[in-house]
Amino acid sequence: MIAHAQETIDSDKFKSQLQQLQQKFEQQQQEMRESFEKMMRAQQAEIDSLKKQVAATTNIASTHQAVADEEVKDLKDQVAAVSEAQKKQRPNEFNPSIGLVGETVFSYRSRGNDQTGSDRPGGFDVFQRSVELNIAASVDPFAKGYAVINASADSETGEATLGVEEAAIQTTSLPYNLELKAGRFFGEFGKLSYIHDHELPFVNRPLALDQYIGGESRTDGAQLNWLLPTSHYISLTTGFGAGFGGDSPLNNPGSYRRLSGFNYFGRLSTYFDLTPNVQLETGVSGLINPTTQDRGGAILQPDGLATFTENERQVAGADLKISWVPLQNNQYKRFDWGSEFLYSHSKFLEAPSGDPTAPDAFQHFVGSLGAYSYMTYKWHRQWSAGFLFDWVQNPMNHSDETFAYSPYITWATSHWNQLRLQYTHTDHDPMSGLRADDAIYLQWAWIIGAHAHGWQQR
Amino acid sequence: MAGNNAKHKFQPKEIQNMKSKFFRALFALFITTFAVAAFSAHAAKVRVITTLTDLADFTREIGGDHVDVFSLATGIEDTHGVPMKPSFVPRMNRADLLINVGLGCEHAFLPALLEASKNPKIQYGEPGYVDCSVGIVPAEVPKSTDHSAGDVHPYGNPHYMLDPVRAKTALETIYNALIAKAPQYQADFTRNRNAYLTKLNAKIAEWKKQAEPLKGLAFVSYHEHWVYFADRFGMRYAGTIELKPGVDPTAHHIENTINMMKADKIPFVVREPQFPEKVPALIARQAGAALIKLPIMPGGVPHTETYIEMMDYIINAFVSAQQRSH
Numbered sequence: 001m002i003a004h005a006q007e008t009i010d011s012d013k014f015k016s017q018l019q020q021l022q023q024k025f026e027q028q029q030q031e032m033r034e035s036f037e038k039m040m041r042a043q044q045a046e047i048d049s050l051k052k053q054v055a056a057t058t059n060i061a062s063t064h065q066a067v068a069d070e071e072v073k074d075l076k077d078q079v080a081a082v083s084e085a086q087k088k089q090r091p092n093e094f095n096p097s098i099g100l101v102g103e104t105v106f107s108y109r110s111r112g113n114d115q116t117g118s119d120r121p122g123g124f125d126v127f128q129r130s131v132e133l134n135i136a137a138s139v140d141p142f143a144k145g146y147a148v149i150n151a152s153a154d155s156e157t158g159e160a161t162l163g164v165e166e167a168a169i170q171t172t173s174l175p176y177n178l179e180l181k182a183g184r185f186f187g188e189f190g191k192l193s194y195i196h197d198h199e200l201p202f203v204n205r206p207l208a209l210d211q212y213i214g215g216e217s218r219t220d221g222a223q224l225n226w227l228l229p230t231s232h233y234i235s236l237t238t239g240f241g242a243g244f245g246g247d248s249p250l251n252n253p254g255s256y257r258r259l260s261g262f263n264y265f266g267r268l269s270t271y272f273d274l275t276p277n278v279q280l281e282t283g284v285s286g287l288i289n290p291t292t293q294d295r296g297g298a299i300l301q302p303d304g305l306a307t308f309t310e311n312e313r314q315v316a317g318a319d320l321k322i323s324w325v326p327l328q329n330n331q332y333k334r335f336d337w338g339s340e341f342l343y344s345h346s347k348f349l350e351a352p353s354g355d356p357t358a359p360d361a362f363q364h365f366v367g368s369l370g371a372y373s374y375m376t377y378k379w380h381r382q383w384s385a386g387f388l389f390d391w392v393q394n395p396m397n398h399s400d401e402t403f404a405y406s407p408y409i410t411w412a413t414s415h416w417n418q419l420r421l422q423y424t425h426t427d428h429d430p431m432s433g434l435r436a437d438d439a440i441y442l443q444w445a446w447i448i449g450a451h452a453h454g455w456q457q458r
Numbered sequence: 459m460a461g462n463n464a465k466h467k468f469q470p471k472e473i474q475n476m477k478s479k480f481f482r483a484l485f486a487l488f489i490t491t492f493a494v495a496a497f498s499a500h501a502a503k504v505r506v507i508t509t510l511t512d513l514a515d516f517t518r519e520i521g522g523d524h525v526d527v528f529s530l531a532t533g534i535e536d537t538h539g540v541p542m543k544p545s546f547v548p549r550m551n552r553a554d555l556l557i558n559v560g561l562g563c564e565h566a567f568l569p570a571l572l573e574a575s576k577n578p579k580i581q582y583g584e585p586g587y588v589d590c591s592v593g594i595v596p597a598e599v600p601k602s603t604d605h606s607a608g609d610v611h612p613y614g615n616p617h618y619m620l621d622p623v624r625a626k627t628a629l630e631t632i633y634n635a636l637i638a639k640a641p642q643y644q645a646d647f648t649r650n651r652n653a654y655l656t657k658l659n660a661k662i663a664e665w666k667k668q669a670e671p672l673k674g675l676a677f678v679s680y681h682e683h684w685v686y687f688a689d690r691f692g693m694r695y696a697g698t699i700e701l702k703p704g705v706d707p708t709a710h711h712i713e714n715t716i717n718m719m720k721a722d723k724i725p726f727v728v729r730e731p732q733f734p735e736k737v738p739a740l741i742a743r744q745a746g747a748a749l750i751k752l753p754i755m756p757g758g759v760p761h762t763e764t765y766i767e768m769m770d771y772i773i774n775a776f777v778s779a780q781q782r783s784h
Contacts, residue, residue, distance in 0.1 A: 178576070227547065227548075227574070230548060232548065233544040271543070327532060330536075455574045458542040
């Protein structure tokens with residue numbers, strides 16, 4: 001019985017324990033489920049939150065994207081507008097470079113031009129010598145073109161007299177170091193005859209160039225320049241033209257011009273670096289003006305009766321220029337000494353009675369010499385001064401000599417604005433009918449627009 | 459007599475042999491000449507003209523023995539005022555490449571020299587015309603090219619070579635031009651370029667470190683050479699003694715410059731040796747600033763024969779002046 005009772009007690013105890021375990025298990029299970037569900041809810045909330053964030057970010061990004069797209073579109077529109085603006089029709093697209101030179105000479109000469117031989121009046125004078133339009137551009141890949149149109153004041157009327165000083169085409173790519181120029185241009189003779197007035201180192205062109213060349217070496221023709229293919233600089237130029245010299249009369253060929261009716265000219269020049277700072281350039285030039293008939297017409301002689309008619313003329317020249325150009329500060333200091341010697345050989349038909357067809361008319365030759373020499377010293381970026389000596393024998397009468405002495409001082413406020421004061425004393429041979437005179441010049445030259453530093457003006 | 463004569467006469471066969479020998483010799487001579495000429499052409503150096511000495515130094519560094527370099531400037535000239543010597547013309551006539559700074563730096567002498575050179579290979583627009591300003595973003599591009607602003611550079615300030623970082627662009631341009639001209643030497647050019655670039659980069663780092671104390675300090679100079687340099691080394695470029703480019707100062711401008719320097723406590727006046735010392739010295743004295751003489755290209759002052767030596771000199775001169783002023 002006791003044993004049975006003991007078994008019953010144990011069984012109850014076991015059941016009770018089992019129930020407790022079951023309850024505990026169910027409780028734990030419940031707790032776990034609740035915990036899991038809580039975690040799931042939290043996660044779901046987090047996922048929802050993240051989803052919201054992602055959605056929000058996506059919205060911002062898409063907003064930004066939209067803004068960026070709009071800005072890109074704006075930019076594209078602006079670029080397109082700028083690009084379109086570039087497509088404007090510009091009729092002046094290929095216009096050449098243009099520059100204008102003005103040059104006024106104020107002067108006082110002690111004698112009238114009947115006693116000086118000048119084409120300007122004596123006493124006080126203002127001469128608008130240059131209103132010079134320079135234009136230049138490439139013609140095509142093989143040539144460039146340029147023109148210099150000058151409108152200077154007429155000495156009689158004061159009105160602008162338009163003249164084409166130069167208008168030429170120049171090759172840029174010929175083989176064998178050749179360069180051909182054709183049209184109206186300043187032919188290469190000597191050192192200063194192909195320089196325009198305002199670029200001269202002094203106010204007036206040297207007398208020898210005026211009298212033997214006719215001022216600037218203007219010609220209508222062609223010239224060929226050859227840079228010799230040597231390691232030393234040697235340049236050879238030859239050319240021909242109808243007429244030579246800006247103030248010289250054209251050759252008069254009559255009704256038919258033969259080749260011998262042209263002028264032929266040339267120059268051979270070379271250069272030496274004496275030291276890094278001292279340069280020497282020298283050259284010889286020639287001008288042949290053969291068999292022209294009645295060149296320039298009959299020229300009345302001082303006796304008022306006889307006439308000379310120039311039939312033929314030859315000019316030979318030799319030039320030398322030595323320059324001290326310090327490498328370091330040549331904008332501030334420089335010295336130039338330039339000289340040119342010319343020999344003119346002319347054949348004249350002399351008519352003592354004034355009638356070239358009269359039996360007493362005869363031919364004679366005149367050989368004349370002329371020279372100039374100048375020195376210019378620059379001691380400041382804006383200041384330079386110099387002295388020009390001129391000597392020339394009349395090409396029609398070599399015993400008629402003229403001397404001139406010209407100190408000058410130049411003030412350049414910049415490359416494009418320059419004032420020059422010059423005094424010139426001129427001595428004429430009394431037999432010429434001209435008299436010694438003194439002159440003071442104030443030259444004001446200015447440049448606007450394009451202006452190249454040319455090879456010839458170096 | 460006839461027999462004796464016959465002994466000395468050449469037989470037709472002998473004559474033929476002689477002719478044959480003569481033609482063979484002539485042929486050999488022709489071939490040799492041709493071969494030598496061909497070899498010479500192959501081995502010929504690239505003939506390079508540079509306008510300024512910094513470009514010459516770079517070209518020699520890259521080109522080594524394969525280039526024959528001649529610089530129009532010796533180093534002491536004004537970059538805008540190299541004399542137009544006719545002795546340059548034959549050299550330019552035979553040049554393969556003309557290397558220039560560009561941006562109008564050489565406008566006063568190069569166009570006329572180019573025309574006189576009659577060398578189509580190096581004319582503007584041709585491959586032989588090497589403009590080192592390509593790839594440089596120019597500073598101080600004028601809003602107007604009117605001459606009231608002086609001898610203004612219409613494309614912007616051309617003195618970028620005084621900034622060693624921008625100068626590397628020029629180095630690369632020269633390298634590419636040499637390769638295009640002489641591709642057979644590409645490996646050598648590349649090796650030389652890389653070696654020089656390594657050296658230059660190291661120097662640039664060194665110069666920047668040396669120039670640390672200069673940061674924020676201001677200076678004036680005679681001509682507008684230093685805008686790129688000041689930008690690179692963090693200095694302030696306060697203006698020029700020249701009134702305008704190419705125009706000397708007026709008394710009023712000198713006075714204004716002195717007053718401005720005093721007010722802003724500007725410690726340096728730079729004088730390039732191409733310009734007179736009198737006015738910069740006066741301004742430095744009056745403003746209580748240090749006067750520094752600086753080269754604008756290699757060779758401008760003694761011991762600056764290479765680009766690196768020149769930059770060394772410039773940085774050292776500034777740093778020394780700054781140390782003295784403390």
